[in-house]
Amino acid sequence: MAGIGQGPFIAGNWKMHLTRPEARALAQNVVAAMPGLQESRIVLIPPFTVLGEVGAVLAGSDVRLGAQDLFWEDRGAYTGEVSAPMLKEAGCAHVLVGHSERRQYFGETDETVNRKVHAALRSGLSPIVCVGEVLEERESGRTTERIDAQLSAGLRGLSPAEMAGIVLAYEPVWAIGTGKTASPGQAEEVHAHIRRRLRDNYGNDRATCAIILYGGSVKPANSYPLFKEKNIDGFLVGGASLDAADFIGIAGEALRAYGEEK
Numbered sequence: 001m002a003g004i005g006q007g008p009f010i011a012g013n014w015k016m017h018l019t020r021p022e023a024r025a026l027a028q029n030v031v032a033a034m035p036g037l038q039e040s041r042i043v044l045i046p047p048f049t050v051l052g053e054v055g056a057v058l059a060g061s062d063v064r065l066g067a068q069d070l071f072w073e074d075r076g077a078y079t080g081e082v083s084a085p086m087l088k089e090a091g092c093a094h095v096l097v098g099h100s101e102r103r104q105y106f107g108e109t110d111e112t113v114n115r116k117v118h119a120a121l122r123s124g125l126s127p128i129v130c131v132g133e134v135l136e137e138r139e140s141g142r143t144t145e146r147i148d149a150q151l152s153a154g155l156r157g158l159s160p161a162e163m164a165g166i167v168l169a170y171e172p173v174w175a176i177g178t179g180k181t182a183s184p185g186q187a188e189e190v191h192a193h194i195r196r197r198l199r200d201n202y203g204n205d206r207a208t209c210a211i212i213l214y215g216g217s218v219k220p221a222n223s224y225p226l227f228k229e230k231n232i233d234g235f236l237v238g239g240a241s242l243d244a245a246d247f248i249g250i251a252g253e254a255l256r257a258y259g260e261e262k
């Protein structure tokens with residue numbers, strides 16, 4: 001990810017929202033805020049239908065484009081699916097893989113996540129791979145077991161070099177769209193665990209450089225203390241990314257924390 005700052009990585013997942021004019025206006029507002037967010041790495045992840053529209057607004061700016069999902073084959077008779085080369089051609093740099101809503105409503109498994117991760121990398125897209133436990137797993141003390149299973153199956157077969165192209169997002173399912181955020185301590189515990197796993201599997205350098213995002217009801221009011229945690233490198237923002245002021249506010253708060261010692 002050369003050429004872009006090393007500061008907070010803030011991705012806005014617009015999910016199934018926004019018309020063309022709304023998407024264009026939101027993207028324009030984010031681009032206009034970039035002079036104040038210079039070291040940040042900002043990604044907008046709109047629905048497929050407005051990728052072109054948003055991509056045109058982002059052209060020439062440092063804001064990158066991402067997609068919300070992909071299929072693992074490059075082409076063929078797969079009605080309704082979109083492939084990695086298509087997303088690349090549409091101007092995407094990133095693609096979400098394994099978001100909990102895909103897992104919950106659309107049958108995504110750790111195995112399909114793995115196929116999609118390989119497909120994304122093959123086309124030069126950087127996948128943002130989402131992991132996270134459901135409430136019942138947390139309450140029964142199985143959070144790290146679930147995360148480990150998602151990581152080992154989802155990232156199977158990747159070399160340390162390929163790992164350099166991957167962004168991870170820890171999103172506790174019970175915190176997504178619920179208004180319940182993991183406390184900074186709860187999030188940090190899992191982030192630190194993920195970094196340890198990366199260290200075990202891919203070595204110290206890869207683990208140190210890895211980008212691990214937190215997601216789940218992130219807002220301007222909670223992003224500063226979350227970002228202060230040592231192993232939180234940025235955010236995957238859902239609801240609050242639909243409001244330019246909130247999204248820019250989150251990025252600003254993360255940047256403020258970044259500017260101080262962790």
Ligand code: PGA
Pocket residue numbers: 013171175176177178179215216217218236237238239240
């Ligand atoms: P939320 O969504 O910020 O609305 O909780 C996060 C996500 O689903 O990525």
